[in-house]
Structure formats: C-alpha cells, structure tokens
Amino acid sequence: MTVSRHVVCPLHELPPGTRKIVLLNGRGPGVGVFNVSGRLYAIKNTCPHQGGPLCLGPVCGTTRAVWPSAGPPQPEWVRDGEILRCPWHGWEFELSTGRLVAPLRERVKTYDVTVEAGADVKRLVTYDIDIEDGYIVVDA
C-alpha cells in the first residue's frame, strides 16, 4: 500500500496536552494527532469495538494489580499519558501501538508522525508554508 504524506499543522499549533482530529483526503472518521508531553502520536479515530470516536476520549493512564502478601489485590494507577480510552465504552488502547491494554486481539491503526522543516514539506501542500517553521506530518 502506498503511503501518502499529510501535513497536519505547524508544531506550535499543537502544544503539549492538545490534540487535533484531521481528515485524510477530506474523508472521515479521520486520524487523531496527539501531543502528549512533547511526544506525538497519530491513531485512527475509530474504536474497533463499536465504531466510537476513539480520539475524543481521554488520554490517561490505566490500572494494574498490586498483590499484598495477604488479602485482596489493590489497583494502582500506572502509565499516565500512554493510554487513549474510548469515550463510548472505555476500551483502552496504547497510543504508541494501538494495542489494547486488555489481552484481546483487536487493535487500532496507528501512523508514523514526524516533525519536518517547512522547506521540506512545501511541495506537499497547496497553501503557503513558513519555511522557518516545523510541521507535523502524518504518513498514512
């Protein structure tokens, strides 16, 4: 499958803690592009469970079990910022891989996302590009 390159926006328009949902070639449901503490992720905006708008869900952590020497297990919050949880039914995905936290087979497509110099992406778009700026590019 050929990969097409999509210029999302200048990096400064997607500061840490924000996201954008972009349509590829004008078609939905699009791809969510996330900046989590400076790390960029791009993931398909469709939950494989019921087709929910995955990328509208919270970026968060998840729980794991901690077993005391006796008594019941306790939940511990881990991996903060690594998980995207579907707003519809709570399925949890690793932002970096699209895999479920639960040991199930379903996964979400993720895309390579890079920051490239304006001069290098100029040919990919029909609008003006600031060649001094860095641009977020998704390969899909």
Add this chain to the structure above:
Amino acid sequence: MTTCIDVAVRPYVATVDEIRPYLPRAWQDVRLPVPWRTRYPLPVEKDAVGDPLSPATAARVLLEDGGAEYAVLIPPTMGLQPDPELGGAVAAAVNEWLALNWLEEPAAGGRFKGSIRIDPRSMDRSIAEIERWGNDPRFVQVAIPLRGHLPYGDVRYWPIWEAAGEYGLPVAIDADPGGAGVEYPPTMTGWPATFTEYVTMDAWNAAGHVASLVCQGAFERFPNLVVVVVTGAFDVAATLMWRVDKEWAQNRIEVPWVERRPTDYVADHVRYVLHVSDGPRDAAAFGELIDLTASSGLLMFGSRYPGWEYEPAIEARERLGDGIREPIMRTTAAKTYALESRVEAQA
C-alpha cells in the same frame, strides 16, 4: 460393562437425630432445624429398590447396577444455621457421620468418596475441618452451600480456598436445602411462587459465584483452586460469562487483577456437573451447545441420587454424543479429583 464416575450423590440423614451423636455434647440437646425444612420435601427413590437412603442400597444402585467406578458423596447439612458456629459444628458432625456410615460401607469397597462439608461463614471451623480430613484419601473435595451469604469471590472466603488448594481438594458448590430460614431467596428477584420457578432458577445462583470468583481475582490468587458447580446449569453460566467478557473489556480498569479474558479462567478453574435440565434434549443440538460454549472438558456426570433430579448413568450416556460421552462420564472427573493417586494413597 461401561463404566463411569458419578460425582454427585447426596447421602441424606433420615432424621436430625441421626446427626446429634456426632455433635459436641454441648450442642446435642440444642434445637436444630428439621432436615429439609425447605418449601418442598425431599422426594427420594426413582429406581431404587429397598431403602434409598441406605449406603448398601446406594452401592448396589450406583456402583453395581449403574457401573460407577467411584461415587463422590456430597451430604446435605440441612442448610444454613442462624449461628455460623452451630453451622460449622453441624457440618463437622455430618462429615463424621459420612465417614463412619458411608465411606466404610462394605458393599462400596472404598469406592464411595466423601466431601468435607463446611459452613464457610465459620472460618476457624472450616479450616479445622479441611485440616482434619484433607489428608484422608477417603475425602476428595470440600463442599459449600449454593447459597452462602456472600458471593464466593469475596476475600473473606479466601483462607478456605487457600486451605483447599494446599490439600489439592476441589471445592464443590451444591444446593443444601433446609435450614432455619436465614438463607436469601433462591432467585435474584425474590421468592418464586411455584416449584417450577424455584427449581429452574435456584441453579442460576452458581453462575453468580463463578463470575464473582473471576472478578474478585480469586483464581489469580489461587492458581490451584478448582470449583465444581454441582447444581449444573453450565449453559446459563457460559452465556453469563460471555457477558462478563464484554463488560471486562470495557471496565478492565476496575478489575486489573483479571489478567485474562474471564471466560478463559473457567477452563482451568471451573467444572460443572451435568444436569438433566441442561441444554436441549436432542443429542445433536446438545452437541452444538457444547461446541458453542467450549464445554466438552468442563462437564462431569453426576446422578444426584437419590433426589428427584436423579439421572441414572445409562440415561445420561444415551443423550451424549460420541465425542463428549467419555470425558463427561468418566475422564474429566478422574482428572479433577486425581482419583488414581488418591486411591493409591488409600491402598
């Protein structure tokens, strides 16, 4: 003769006075609920000739005529007592009674195997009973009532599961009707008006215990724990577990100790005794149900002699297809109860 292992035989005491001599002296004169103080009296005897409550008759019907290599006995304890300490004492008395009157029955030749009855609300007495009989090769499992006061995944029961695991004993959940009216209603919606509803829905309670054991992490904590659902209804439990699977996928953060798909725990940790009411009557359709629910390795034959659910081995064998007959009638039980090694230990 074609053989089987019968994992659900219920030796009933004929009257409450039969148990009294086995209680500690201080409790012998205390008022006890009459056995089977349930809404429906126990009907016994379908095919039995003679006294169906006698060990000798049971040995003839089940071992001789029925072709059972072994019969696992699960004596009722008259249901929950208001006082868990008395409940534990009655359970201990029933164990003593079983050991002396059934497990030593000459006509059975050591092929009657016992269950260690406990009242799981009384922790100290439960542990004591498991330690008392756990190394006795005549006993092959621990037995708890279908209706306790909490779902069996609750952490308050965990010391019992741990003790059972240490002795390599499965834990059987079985109906134990009777008691003094302190049991919860037999259905989740309350007291049913008719026997048809009662007998249909009471068995569903076990599915709730299985879900609880999975969701509370008991099977993660005790990898050796095996639960035998004597009341049957594997079909209800399997479809309930499909629902648990779906909820778990979306509520996993609530139960991170459920590391595997909930249904996957069942194969390693749960066995169901086949019940006459399970599934469709048609053998081909029944086979499809087994496939659909991946239950061929989960089921064990149990006649439930001498109650009204009694299903002779020959009738059960007839309604099972070729591929599932042998595991259900014999081999799954032999593995679950490690019968070969227990018998060697006794010899």
